Amino acid sequence: MSVRVSRRSFLKLGAAGLGASSMAMMGFAPEQALASIRHFKLTGSTMTRNICTYCSVGCGMLLYTRGDGAINVIDQVYHVEGDPDHPVSRGSLCPRGAGVLDFINSETRVKYPEVREPFTNEWKRISWDEALDRIARHMKDDRDRNFETHDDKGQLVNRWLTTSMVAASACTNETAYLTQKIARALGMLVVDNQARV
């Protein structure tokens, strides 16, 4: 539908517009409401202390979650910053630690055991029981096949060199102790962790 505006009403509108803008410029504009600064996004959040999982420095982190832990709520981490009470980092975080939120909420994050069968390129989801059984089976088979009790010179060595234990860098002392005990008890000599990354 076309609206016909006559020359006269066009001029009237123009004059009204000019008058209004002149009034505004001379200071008769309606007072603008002044919104306050951005809403503080940590209000009402739950703060949990944790250790950064990236490297062996083990900086302290504060994880801020929404949700109160009730049965019908799934809590979600929505902000992470440094823990000022942590003796190592005293509140600071490196770029990886500072951006850990996107790591926590990453779509590609591994949340359950997966297996890639030989000669395939697909990762298949398996249960924890299945995964642990499978790992135990592989370890047992390999150890039975390759465990050495004596070396070339006939010295007693009791070693298992064909399998290694790769531990995490941000383990607690207790975890590290148990890892060491299990690996050594099996005769594993190659123990490493990803602290060097």
Next chain:
Amino acid sequence: MRGDQINLQNIVARSASITPSPQVRQGGVEQVTKLIDVSVCIGCKACQVACMEWNNTRDEVGHCHGVYDNPIDLTAESFEVMRFSEYENEEGDLEWLIRKDNCMHCAEPGCLKACPAPGAIVQYANGIVDFNSEHCIGCGYCRAGCPFDIPRYSERDNKAYKCTLCSDRVYHGLEPACVKTCPTSAIMFGTREDMLDYGAHRVEHLKGRGYENAGIYNPAGVGGTHVVYVLQHADKPEIYSGLAKDPQISPAVEAWKGITKPIMSAVLGASVLAGFFHYVTKGPKEEPEDDPDPENAGRAREIDRHDGEDRP
């Protein structure tokens, strides 16, 4: 006045507004300052990450330009960027100068002066210059007014954005996100007095290490800034990826907002008044019919009379 609060954020100046803000209860507000010590910065960019995390911005993944600067320039979603420059000093040694580039929070902000939208840019009593995006009209004048070329215009919502010095955190007694995360204490935050004291201490230290021209970058041309740098070569700020030696608000902005605007307002007002008095003394102008043919003119008048009824 140590011990006074720094987080009270009453507005002391706002763009395109003549009405002064209430000031009686603003005594005892301490000015804040962020100090960036270029000499201990390792360029890790934790500040950039913490900034994006806090402000919920996630910039587009860019491309490598052959340098460490990433992103290559500030954007509406990257409020700060580390600028890397390789400087060869008089002895022929290479110095890697890494400057965190972000809003300087000038005491006399050019953006605020240039902004035509009432209340879109405000200055708090503690010195922070903040964009109130609700009132932003997206004209981009703030960028023209800024002597440091900081504000960036977003194509997504047609509004300008820049660093807020985490005014939301400061209001709740926290330091800005970049300050908190910095692993080498290259970024510090506190009252203006404390930061200038600390900066002076750092400058002394640098002078003892052989940097004779070390100093604090706190340019007087914009009334001082609430973000100050400690530079090893304060006599040559331009080697730090083009940091302005003597930043000034552009004379065009000064003239437009200083002299031209009131004069033009008066001229506009006078012309409206003249038109009004002309109407009063001479009366309305008698229009000849639009169409010389009386039959057509009559039809046109009929349509004019009904044009309101056409509308829904």
